[in-house]
Amino acid sequence: MTTLIEQLRAALGSDQVLIGTEAAGYLTDQHGRLKGRALAVVRPADTAQVAEVVRLCRAHLTPIVPQGGNTGLMGGATPDDSGQAVVLSLARLTRVRAIDTDNDTLTVEAGALLAQVQQAAREAGRLFPLSLGSQGSCTIGGNLSTNAGGTQVLRYGNMRELVLGLEVVTAEGDIWNGLRGLRKDNTGYALRDLYVGSEGTLGIITAATLKLHPLPQTQQTALLAFGCIRNAVAFLSAARAGFGASLTAFELLSDTAVGLIARHVPQQPLPLAPGTPWYALIELSDNEGDDHARQRFEAVVGQAFEDGLVHDAAIAESLQQSQSMWRLRDEALGLAQKRDGGNIKHDVSVPISRIPDFLEATAAALQAQFPGVRPVTFGHLGDGNLHYNVSHAPDGPVATLFAQEDAIHRIVHDSVHAHGGSISAEHGVGQSKRDLLPRYKSAVELELMRRLKAAFDPLGLLNPGKVLSHTASPLLSAPALPAGAADESLS
Ligand SMILES: Cc1cc2nc3c(=O)[nH]c(=O)nc-3n(C[C@H](O)[C@H](O)[C@H](O)COP(=O)(O)OP(=O)(O)OC[C@H]3O[C@@H](n4cnc5c(N)ncnc54)[C@H](O)[C@@H]3O)c2cc1C
Structure with a gap:
């Protein structure tokens, strides 16, 4: 009787069935904190081969761990340490199958990188708006399976709202072709929506038909400072009313977060000096020309100054300044947290109106139990998603903080729950939050x-x-x- 490994080699070719050291890179999570083992890592070339792998594994009652770019932050793509599972990498399914500009859709295989899909859309004169820090290495299949969010959810929604159809290999190894480019289809249960966000537990996504949007012609980026979080929330509401669908990003940063950047990444320009409690990086995308965007921006922000909501503002005057502001949020902040010794991370969401109460209550509960710890809060205020990271006290060792990790998670998550929120906003559950x-x-x-x-x-x-x-x-x-x-x- 042939073994599963022999059958997989016969189906895919020996060079696409990795074992031993060749497989090592697929068995550790993004942060190197979780390490698993596997019978083998397989790299099928197309949907038919994915289906064949599933049928073979099923015949041997062997578990399958789907993996895209392995950038997920919850250990969903990392096998357990039993060594029984097969890791199924989608990395070779990268073809753009079709672009239909009349229907504003793009059909692509699951292993295509998000950045490649954004580029393909741009080349067709369209926008694929999902935008993540990991876009150079995460895949469309991983984005769908985690229902990824990012910085433009406020305007375009998260991945569930950006997909019209899916192709999926079922647990039996059948292929469901649901690649429909339809914006209306009420013919029964929404299977597509069940697969999105299911983290590889219900089926293996092999291709998707994605929604495209018009490519904005002008963008306006600015950093604003707020004297308190209630003013930042009130300004968000004013900005939604004033900018409408042009408001494409509203990223919050606490003064602690900006202070860490000033200390640990001094080469990063800061358009506003640290020292104001809250900041927001906002972006408008418009199709009506630079002057129009600028005028709208000045009218809404000017009114907010008059109303006492905004304390200070810096508007990017060039593409370089805009990119530098985004680097502050995307790169410098991550680097600053690492150089500060790391912290205990939470990806949570709370109804926007309750965010001020949540922040006050959580900070008080943490201080009561762990005096001196510092919340490093930032995130997508526009959709209520906060990255609420807890850093060590300035004079306290990092190791002492991590020894209290479970207790700190408990305080933060209980507070999220008490304020009507979710303990996982965009990173999913995986094994870390299960x-x-x-x-x-x-x-x-x-x-x-x-x-x-x-x-x-x-x-x-x-x-x-x-x-x-x-x-x-x-x-x-x-x-x-x-x-x-x-x-x-x-x-
Ligand atoms: C620097 C950085 C910034 C990030 N920023 C964001 C952000 O702003 N917003 C956000 O939402 N996330 C963010 N993430 C998290 C991560 O990039 C996303 O979760 C991404 O969607 C994962 O895609 P992936 O291809 O790497 O999936 P993987 O990590 O490979 O897999 C993630 C999960 O999906 C399953 N899976 C993968 N592919 C398939 C498939 N084809 N079929 C079925 N199941 C599959 C896996 O089994 C696993 O459970 C960030 C990560 C990093 C490292």
Whole structure:
């Protein structure tokens, strides 16, 4: 009887079945914190080969871990340490299959890099608006499977809102061709929407038909300073009303975050001096010419100055200045946090109107238990998504902070929940947040998720142990916190 490895080699060619040191790069997560083992890493060339791999693995009852660019931050693409699973890399499925400018759609295979898709759209005179710090290495399949967000969700939505159709290999190794370029299709259950965000646990996405948008002709970037978070939230509301659909980004940065950049990345120009509690990097995209965008900008920001909402503002006068402002947010901030010794990260969302209360309550709860720790808060205020990172006290060792990691997560996530938020806004669940779900989701919701998983993947071979655990029944576990309720007994 031939082994699975022999059958995979026969199906894909020996050079596309990696074992030993050749496989090592696929078995560790983005931060190098999670390390798994695998029977093999396979690199199919097309959808038919993906389906064949799934059928072979199924016949051997072997779990499959789909992997795109491996930039996910929740360990979803990393196998466990049993060494039983096959990692299925989509990296060779990179073809743009079609661009239809009359329908404003682009059909692309799952392993194409996000940056390549943005480029292909641009060459066709269109915009594919998903925009992430990892766009040079993450894939469209990974973006779909995590329902990725990024800096332009405020205007264009997250990945679920940018896709019209999917091609998926099911747990049985069948190919579902749902590559429909339709904006209206009410013919039953929305399977596409179930696969999006399912982190490889329901099926393997092999291609997608994506929505394209008009390419904006002018962009206006500015950094604004606010005396308090309530003013920043009030200005967001004024900006939405004043700019309408032209407002494409509203990125918040706390003074602590800007201070870290000033200290650790001194070569990064700061258009406004540190020292004001909050900053926002905003962007307008317009099709009506530079003068129009500038005039609108000055009218809305001018009114906000008069209303006392905005404390200071710097407008980018050139493409270089705009790029430098974005580097502040995209590159310098990440580097500054690393050079500061790292911190405990949270990717959360809260209704925008409750963000000021959330920030005050969470900071107070952290100070009460861990005096001196510093929240380094930034994120996509425009869609309520905060990256709420907790750094060590200036005079406290980093190791002491990390020794308290679970307790700090608990304080932040309980506060998120108490303010009606979500403990994962855009990075997903993977293995890192899996065991937190029963505390923050109701047993009914978890049971429905389990039933879906059982219906789509009855043998439990697709990315097992990600999003949902293998065993624990949510109906038997301790009752979850009611939504919006703080739980004193657990803190
Ligand atoms: C510097 C940096 C910045 C980032 N910024 C953002 C941001 O702004 N917003 C954001 O949302 N995320 C961000 N991320 C996280 C990450 O880039 C995204 O989650 C991205 O969508 C993952 O894509 P990937 O191809 O790397 O997927 P992977 O990491 O390979 O996989 C992620 C999950 O999807 C599954 N998967 C991958 N491909 C498929 C497929 N074809 N079919 C089925 N399942 C599949 C995997 O099993 C895994 O569960 C950032 C990461 C980094 C390192």
